[in-house]
Amino acid sequence: MLLPSLFGLATMASSCLAASLQQVWNFGSNPTNINMHIYVPDRLANKPPIIVALHPCGGNAQQWFSGTRLPQYADRHGFILIYPSTPHMSNCWDVQNPASLTHGAGGDALGIVSMVNYAIDRYGADRDRVYVMGFSSGGMMTNVLAGSYPDVFEAGAAYSGVPHACFLGAPAATPFSPNQTCAQGLQKTPEEWGNLVRNSYPGYNGRRPRMQITHGLNDWLVRPQCAYESLKQWSNVLGLQLTRQVTSGQWTQHIYGDGTKLVGYLGQGIGHEPAVNEEQLLRFFGIIN
Numbered sequence: 001m002l003l004p005s006l007f008g009l010a011t012m013a014s015s016c017l018a019a020s021l022q023q024v025w026n027f028g029s030n031p032t033n034i035n036m037h038i039y040v041p042d043r044l045a046n047k048p049p050i051i052v053a054l055h056p057c058g059g060n061a062q063q064w065f066s067g068t069r070l071p072q073y074a075d076r077h078g079f080i081l082i083y084p085s086t087p088h089m090s091n092c093w094d095v096q097n098p099a100s101l102t103h104g105a106g107g108d109a110l111g112i113v114s115m116v117n118y119a120i121d122r123y124g125a126d127r128d129r130v131y132v133m134g135f136s137s138g139g140m141m142t143n144v145l146a147g148s149y150p151d152v153f154e155a156g157a158a159y160s161g162v163p164h165a166c167f168l169g170a171p172a173a174t175p176f177s178p179n180q181t182c183a184q185g186l187q188k189t190p191e192e193w194g195n196l197v198r199n200s201y202p203g204y205n206g207r208r209p210r211m212q213i214t215h216g217l218n219d220w221l222v223r224p225q226c227a228y229e230s231l232k233q234w235s236n237v238l239g240l241q242l243t244r245q246v247t248s249g250q251w252t253q254h255i256y257g258d259g260t261k262l263v264g265y266l267g268q269g270i271g272h273e274p275a276v277n278e279e280q281l282l283r284f285f286g287i288i289n
């Protein structure tokens, strides 16, 4: 009986097991000592795009690797996935840290940008097609990276996050922090939110990341108002107005301008959960048609 079972294993290995999630050491400047994992599919596209995928509080690389179907899409379309992880502050990203909220100043944000540069150098990835997505704390960090590193990320997608710099002035951005003003829906004017982004990289006049903001309307941990505030922020930064809303099932799409640079998805009956529609996300990024 040994041979047939060995044969079974070998067959399985050739038919379903693709590349695996790998830890990378020494990827460059890493001031907060965060960790890097990478998923490089067996069949890599020529000059592959990169998606940085950011876990929620309490998560890690392996958990978020299993948390969406992006790895299966990477196998099919040949893009690279980077899974950063933080062991600090209940595994929450340092989105309140002035260093992460300033271009080139440090924090988790700088370590993540080092991972991107490492992957570009090591795999000949496309510097013009680097994307970031994340859920909850990862969604918050998505907005932080888009604000502090507009030169690195072509587009971002924040799920259940908060605006860039929303936690600035709070001691930490964890569910256990005494100050939840931001997550409870801190409101500012579009101009004030926009200034927080512009002040993160003074003098920068280049292209700004295209943004997709997704949030459940039944989210009591990170209130849906945070999504409306994020949309106010990016509409100000990108200079776009709300043009129309389209409802399909539970989701209402908020389209700014022609919808290629800024779009919101607000979900009726959706709580604090990673409602990632991979195909729709990859279309927004421009990785699939």
Ligand SMILES: *[C@@H]1O[C@H](CO)[C@@H](O)[C@H](O)[C@H]1NC(C)=O
Pocket (backbone or CB within 6 Å): 166, 167, 168, 169, 170, 171, 179, 180, 181, 182, 186
């Ligand atoms: C709470 O955090 C917000 C930012 O999210 C900040 O503006 C405010 O000053 C903080 N409140 C206190 C009492 O520290």
